[in-house]
Amino acid sequence: EIVAWVERFFDGQSCLAGKKVLITAGPTVEPLDPVRFFSNHSSGKMGFALAEAAALAGADVTLISGPVSLPTPPRVRRIDVVRAEEMLQAVLDVLPEMDVIIKAAAVADYRPKQVFDQKLKKSQDELTVVLEKTADIAQEVGKRKAPHQLFVGFAAETEEVETYARAKLERKGMDLIVANNVSVPGAGFGTDTNIVTVYDRNGRVKTFPKMLKKMLAKELISLIGDRLHGK
Amino acid sequence: EIVAWVERFFDGQSCLAGKKVLITAGPTVEPLDPVRFFSNHSSGKMGFALAEAAALAGADVTLISGPVSLPTPPRVRRIDVVRAEEMLQAVLDVLPEMDVIIKAAAVADYRPKQVFDQKLKKSQDELTVVLEKTADIAQEVGKRKAPHQLFVGFAAETEEVETYARAKLERKGMDLIVANNVSVPGAGFGTDTNIVTVYDRNGRVKTFPKMLKKMLAKELISLIGDRLHGK
Numbered sequence: 001e002i003v004a005w006v007e008r009f010f011d012g013q014s015c016l017a018g019k020k021v022l023i024t025a026g027p028t029v030e031p032l033d034p035v036r037f038f039s040n041h042s043s044g045k046m047g048f049a050l051a052e053a054a055a056l057a058g059a060d061v062t063l064i065s066g067p068v069s070l071p072t073p074p075r076v077r078r079i080d081v082v083r084a085e086e087m088l089q090a091v092l093d094v095l096p097e098m099d100v101i102i103k104a105a106a107v108a109d110y111r112p113k114q115v116f117d118q119k120l121k122k123s124q125d126e127l128t129v130v131l132e133k134t135a136d137i138a139q140e141v142g143k144r145k146a147p148h149q150l151f152v153g154f155a156a157e158t159e160e161v162e163t164y165a166r167a168k169l170e171r172k173g174m175d176l177i178v179a180n181n182v183s184v185p186g187a188g189f190g191t192d193t194n195i196v197t198v199y200d201r202n203g204r205v206k207t208f209p210k211m212l213k214k215m216l217a218k219e220l221i222s223l224i225g226d227r228l229h230g231k
Numbered sequence: 232e233i234v235a236w237v238e239r240f241f242d243g244q245s246c247l248a249g250k251k252v253l254i255t256a257g258p259t260v261e262p263l264d265p266v267r268f269f270s271n272h273s274s275g276k277m278g279f280a281l282a283e284a285a286a287l288a289g290a291d292v293t294l295i296s297g298p299v300s301l302p303t304p305p306r307v308r309r310i311d312v313v314r315a316e317e318m319l320q321a322v323l324d325v326l327p328e329m330d331v332i333i334k335a336a337a338v339a340d341y342r343p344k345q346v347f348d349q350k351l352k353k354s355q356d357e358l359t360v361v362l363e364k365t366a367d368i369a370q371e372v373g374k375r376k377a378p379h380q381l382f383v384g385f386a387a388e389t390e391e392v393e394t395y396a397r398a399k400l401e402r403k404g405m406d407l408i409v410a411n412n413v414s415v416p417g418a419g420f421g422t423d424t425n426i427v428t429v430y431d432r433n434g435r436v437k438t439f440p441k442m443l444k445k446m447l448a449k450e451l452i453s454l455i456g457d458r459l460h461g462k
Binding site for chain 1: 271
């Protein structure tokens with residue numbers, strides 16, 4: 001009886017059995033000198049919750065993470081990186097073998113063009129820092145992905161969320177995009193909850209109410225499982 | 232017998248009984264837009280260890296901290312801030328009542344001159360960010376401090392440590408400065424250990440070997456206690 005219950009319990013959750021899933025998480029940190037850097041407010045919570053949910057759903061999970069203060073979920077292979085360039089390299093190394101790629105990391109899109117070996121002295125009243133674009137990891141994945149690979153991205157916006165998210169989906173060659181308005185309380189960076197809408201090439205797939213990132217992760221993994229099985 | 236042992240144990244550690252100690256810790260985070268910021272690699276560990284040691288030594292401790300992932304030490308009053316301006320205001324609010332001020336925070340010395348309300352779109356190949364100096368908290372404390380107040384600062388350098396540290400001590404009106412070379416393995420940002428030399432107006436006071444920040448904190452608090460009592 002207990003076995004039957006356990007089997008029922010896990011039935012809906014084994015939707016990624018035997019699948020290889022790559023998840024990127026957290027921010028990247030782009031140095032200006034040995035002590036100063038540019039970064040963003042990603043806590044890694046959404047990506048880590050997705051890694052945990054995917055592993056529970058039976059997937060073989062690789063988690064590539066920027067600097068965060070989070071424990072590695074059980075049965076997840078974790079690769080730590082700092083800069084966007086390092087994350088790109090780590091992603092490209094494992095990309096060909098993946099069935100699903102979920103880009104939940106908030107990769108810094110600009111980095112200081114000049115990186116100093118020594119700590120800059122606080123001499124000038126103003127300091128002009130030229131930032132240059134980092135490698136566009138989503139773009140590189142979108143360009144290289146095979147037809148059988150499902151590519152899921154995120155859009156963290158503060159205005160015109162649907163417009164920007166759907167444009168990003170097309171531009172980066174994603175199959176699904178999870179969009180949230182990070183300026184709304186309870187959504188986005190650092191919080192334990194999130195409020196998202198998922199879009200595909202044809203439009204809106206599903207809007208989720210405000211929920212814990214851990215619960216939302218299970219819903220998103222279930223949705224990804226359905227897509228993978230052509231539902 | 233146990234009472235005697237406990238008294239002996241705490242004897243050397245009650246050197247700040249009845250003293251009000253202000254400690255700043257962690258980095259400050261300076262926003263560029265709602266998701267991007269400029270910061271530094273301070274973990275807050277040294278400042279939090281000092282707060283814990285000062286409380287154990289009998290002090291009434293106020294800890295003003297930037298964003299860190301550390302629990303508040305027992306019997307310590309903690310005030311959380313984000314930007315350098317907020318830290319300055321919090322410091323000035325409590326400064327007059329303090330006996331000891333320990334500035335262990337790695338306050339960002341530059342911040343983006345223009346802060347954007349909306350997330351900047353990744354459109355340009357290059358982005359020029361003009362940084363301006365933040366409030367110099369150490370300077371403001373040095374200017375305002377009363378003769379009975381002991382002001383202790385830190386210098387995190389990557390070269391010419393003694394020269395820079397002693398110049399900083401003079402310039403900021405500090406009584407003691409704790410200098411470390413953050414480019415040496417085992418010293419400085421993020422590590423659990425530190426390697427420091429303490430200087431006063433007359434020169435070198437003491438060099439400590441590489442030790443755990445928690446142990447070093449006790450040594451520094453003991454040294455501060457001696458100074459406060461004219462030893």
